Amino acid sequence: MRRAASTAWSTTSPPSRPRPSNGSNHIVTVRTRYAPSPTGALHIGNVRSGLFAYLFARHNGGEFVLRIDDTDQERSTQESLEEILESLRWLGMEWDKGPPESRYFQSSRFDRYREGALQLLRDHKAYPCYCTAEELDAKRKQAEREHRKPGYDGKCRGLPFAADLALPDKRAGRNYTIRFRSPRTGETVVADHVKGRAVFDNAELDDLIIFRSDGVPTYNFATVLDDADFGITHVVRGDDHLPNTPRQMQIFYALGLKPPEYAHLPLVMGPDGQKLSKRHGATSVFAYREAGYFPEALLNYLARLGWSHGDQEIFSKPELIEYFDFAACGKSAGIFNAEKLLWLNFHYMKERPLPQLAREVRPFIERAGYQRIPGGEAWLEKMIATLRERAKTLVELVDFARFYLSDAITIDPKAAAKFLKPEIAEPLKALAQEIESIESIDGGFSEAAVQAAFERVLERFGMKLGQLAQPVRVALTGGTVSPGIYEVIAVLGKAPTVARLRAALERVESAA
RNA sequence: GGUCCCAUCGUCUAGUGGUUAGGACACCGGCCUCUCACGUCGGGAACGCGGGUUCGACUCCCGCUGGGAUCACCA
CATH class of the missing domain: 1.10.8 (Helicase, Ruva Protein; domain 3)
Incomplete structure (x- = not known):
């Protein structure tokens, strides 16, 4: 059994101990993380995984840490970082640990990654690779043509190297990468909280690069060190990471560490059944905020996509936290349904x-x-x-x-042709007078008063409400669709109502 | 192509061997009504296929088919 000796922890910077949140020193047994990389907007498919990590942590009274995976210096931007932070705040996914504290940025932890790589090199669990990117690329293409698997062929694996080999650094003339020496035999089992048991044959795992020739660690390596150092107990992420998991577990083992537990959530697909991406239209959290959606609706929708609690559809955040459970997560990908989100938003609008x-x-x-x-x-x-x-x-x-x-309403010509006909002139005139004579307080009056005015006009001309309401609606709103006519008038107030009624009257009379 | 994952209405899902297969969104129709909505009542709509196991499979097993993810000096 590849168990980490407990002393292994002492060779790494020890994970920060749980803060005594409420004065009691309860031990945090669950700590999850969300690790977006600031290379673009916060994507809703992506943030859903973060949400589940958040809910799981909160459900268990644990901690939720936000880590910024910015090892890719070229693509990472400050704007993206700010958008991510603001999006999470807007959604109410507050983090216990994370920015602005610098240690939660991978870019601030390069020393730690170097130390980890050196350890692996020392133990011969990693080795320098002198293959060039072009060479690798050519081999990959060749393999693909010949229908062989495109993984690294292990060319540099057997090469001897100095025990005190320096890490790559192009500027210092050390142009090579560091590869992880992945075990060739046996299998790696991922006991996943949502997917169940996934078995990977180690022979399928090639030796992946953990340090690039420019001296920057790669994701799969940095993430292992981070998850270990921060004491992450459960890695909750999209199932697009599942193929990475056995590799990361092997790195944990090589480092003498115990891997965390895993929960891989199915992805969110676009209407075409493909992984949701920019080409599916609005996919960033910001886009929804700007389109006038409520965070509660987005949260509720995202949670309900791939997770359920019986037949319940509406969940408040506290309910989400109370009920969340990996066992109730579906295993299959879900298609993003904009209509249902709209319905939820409507629900929160009414509430x-x-x-x-x-x-x-x-x-x-x-x-x-x-x-x-x-x-x-x-x-x-x-x-x-x-x-x-x-x-x-x-x-x-x-x-x-x-x-x-705005008082500058534009009257829809078709509506006018249908409802602002000569025979309505007299009733309209009468109504304007009635409205004008209503006692008002600060220009406002009640719906009941408006209704009474309508009824007097209706009786005088022997009309039905519908015959008067539509012309009035056109006169006041410019169209045939609006809230109840009494409501509209009550909101509009006396002066604008009378003015618009008279304007419509003029229009009718000049047309006649 | 290799590896891994997945499979109930169009979509999100409930279901954990015996149900008229339930709910929600969307859709269609009735009612309400000054228009549009809201609300309300009702309707159509699903267990991918083939083998097992079992007295009995949507539920368990195997195969097939189909879908997805992933195979970078990105994360």
């Missing part, structure tokens, strides 16, 4: 306390180009109340609010 919704909608109003909001906080809430059941996103809500937010 939201009005004051909160009002606060959240303001930036969207501003972004839509409106200079000012016609009323105060109470007015805004009233307006939102009439629209929230008709909009699925904040962007949509603002879009519907057009006729509330």
